[in-house]
Amino acid sequence: MSVYDERPWLELYGDQPADMEPEHSDALTMFRAGLEADPDGDAIRYFDGVITRRELDTASDALASGLLARGFAEGDRLAVYLQNVPQFVTCMLAAWKAGGVMVSINPMSRTRELSYLLKDSGATVLVCLETLYDEVARDVVPETDVKLVLTTSELEHQTRNDERLFAGLERQRHEGTTDLAGLIDEHRGQVPPAVTLAPDDVAFLTYTSGTTGVPKGAMNTHRNVVFTAAIYRDCARFAPGGSVFGIAPLFHITGLIGHIAVSFAAPMPLVLAYRFEPGVVLDALLEHRPTYTIGAITAFNALFNAPDFTLDHFASFTSIYSGGAAISPTAEKAFRQATGHQVHNAYGLTETTSPMTLTPFGAPSPVDPTSGALSVGVPVPSTIVRIQDDQGVDLPLGEVGEIVADGPQVVAGYWGKPEETAANLPGGALRSGDVGFMNPDGWVFIVDRKKDMINASGYKVWPREVEDVLAEHPAVRESAVVGVPDEKRGETVKAFVSLKAGTSVTTEELIAHCKERMAAYKYPRQVVIIDELPKTVTGKILRRELRD
Incomplete structure (x- = not known):
């Protein structure tokens, strides 16, 4: 439910209760319930092994x-x-x-x-x-x-x-x-x-990426795990007799919850293929015919650009979600054209044990008319999402601030780091470090990471807005925008771009494309075309490496 008004949430999620109580006290009990229901059913499919x-x-x-x-x-x-x-x-x-x-x-x-x-x-x-x-x-x-x-x-x-x-x-x-x-x-x-x-016992430690310091071990409890597994299972509307394809790495919170835990909760088989290699993944999709997955949009894009990709590779899916990296409206449209399916947005962090917001199944994600951003969904059941200023004060609907989440999925804290816990999880609510806003209908929009904001001549420039405009160019496959030092402007906007196979474009043409569509202080003054953008193993683009 939205902290502002839960009626839009109820309309979107339909028969799902606004407050969900997990039916299991811990993740092991959740697994055993699936075992009891179907002991001889497939738990894991790995190439030709079951x-x-x-x-x-x-x-x-x-x-x-x-x-x-x-x-x-x-x-x-x-x-x-x-x-x-x-x-x-x-x-x-x-x-x-x-x-x-x-x-x-x-x-x-x-x-x-x-x-x-x-x-x-x-x-x-x-x-x-x-x-x-x-x-x-x-x-x-x-x-x-x-x-x-x-x-x-x-x-x-x-x-x-x-x-x-x-x-x-x-x-x-x-x-x-x-x-x-x-x-x-x-x-x-x-x-x-x-x-x-016990519900508050730690199930696993998952480490943050360490982009703003040393990695911190998030203490994901059994309560966190069973709640978020049920969220995916119930809100993503799994088809009976289906299976989940493990496209995300299992060590990551998306793999731990969106793949393993949800396979326990459904229960349904988990299909694995060692690691992400587009050709291998495409073969596995045809062989095992999974019905559900969640992965980064960059991974899906790699599949669409693989030489053997056809519409048939996604024919078995009934529910597809994406998280871990922002999706532009252009990317969402390209996904639908490539697969015939809607990709549903999900948004969460390691510290929220995966989802804090989801696009309800079958509901189109709205696009904000001002920023052009695609919504990452509405708050999931039993979850309050707030937009706050730097002093922790709630902001009015539509205003941009830090996204703060409070609910059963928020971790107990960081392993052995009480000071970091107090700073990032005051009162048990997570200060996400992401900047965004909420519209009157309860939809959440991410503007960018707080630390990635560019200050060009005193104006705020959010990299994602520039990236979304670059995505509209027919030659652009992926882009990443960073701020770099500039003697006159303090910082200026620099874009790194990779191109679609068989296309060509000059840096001057890309700059002109953005200049026509953006305020003068926003468009990139520098563009670099490279073969591949650096990414994490989960497919998130590493702006920090480009910045360095």
Whole structure:
């Protein structure tokens, strides 16, 4: 519901209650409910491999028993340093069954990042791919509290071994590590002692990107997890008998909730394909025919630009959401033309355990006539979204300020960082760092990240507005706008642009395109055309790298 008026929300969400009480107290209970409902149904599909819910339950029981036998204790942290493989889900469940907390780690993390995350979380167990242990973890582990390293392979649970992903890859054992599958087999048939998980117990730590300082471990509780999983399941209107495609990385909050947790809550099979490679993903879509997914618009764009893409690749979908990166009206239109489906916006952060706003299923997202921004949806059930000034005072409808969220999805705080918790989560509400506004109908619009605002000759320029105008040019595939120092203006607007295949345009033409459509202080004075814009593993464009 909107803090201003809940009637528009009720009209949009229809039969969904304005306040939702999760039916499960914790995420493990949520998984077990799906297990009881359909024990022999598919839990995970990975290339040509299938794992049923019963098999997943048995394997995670065995792993939890093995962890406890090796000294893992209630409240301990188990770090997962994996790609999108079935073992990720097994380890998550095993950590909970052993009374512990999972720590999700970006598989792109290198020595410095991995060292910080392991030390900050105090993880005592690390599960990683054999390749990542060889390349990164072996030099890091001795400096941390990790007492047990479990290694595994992306080749497990499937026999196809796609050459586009696994060419030349072989199993490799490393001294000082324990084989994950071997530990499971050693304890197969064992059931760990019953554990009681409270709603406010931490389910996993997910680390922020660290764009404004060192990464912070958000404490996503079981209450957060079961609430947001139910939000996606109920508000995205899943089709019976469907499946979810894991296009986002599982370590990220979108993958953790929008893929894994929602597959427990539905319950429905989770389709995985190791990591995002457009050709592999397109093949998996045809093979498994999923019905729902959520991913970054940049990932979808990569699929549309793949040489083998056809309308048939998306024919099975009934519900598609996008989050993690802003969508322009031009991109939304291109999505519909490419797939025949509407892409529904979702907006959330690590600290909101994924969604704080959603575009209700089947409802078109409005475009703000002044800024040209596409709405990111309306507040989800039981959630209050406010627009506030720098002093924390609510602003009138339509005025631009910081987006603040309060609801069951907001995390308990940052792991071991009480000062950062007090600053960013005052009174339990999250100050998002995103700047936006709300219209009279309860729709939320994001203007930009607060820290990305450009001050050109005393005028505020929001990069996203310039990017949306650049997106209207037929040759532009992606763009990113940053502020750079300028002797006369203090800062000036600089754009980095990648082009669609087979097109060409000059920087002068792009500047003229923006100049015709924007106020004089907004249009970019500099444009650089590059092959690819730098992105996070989730597809979010890294303005900071371009700025640096």
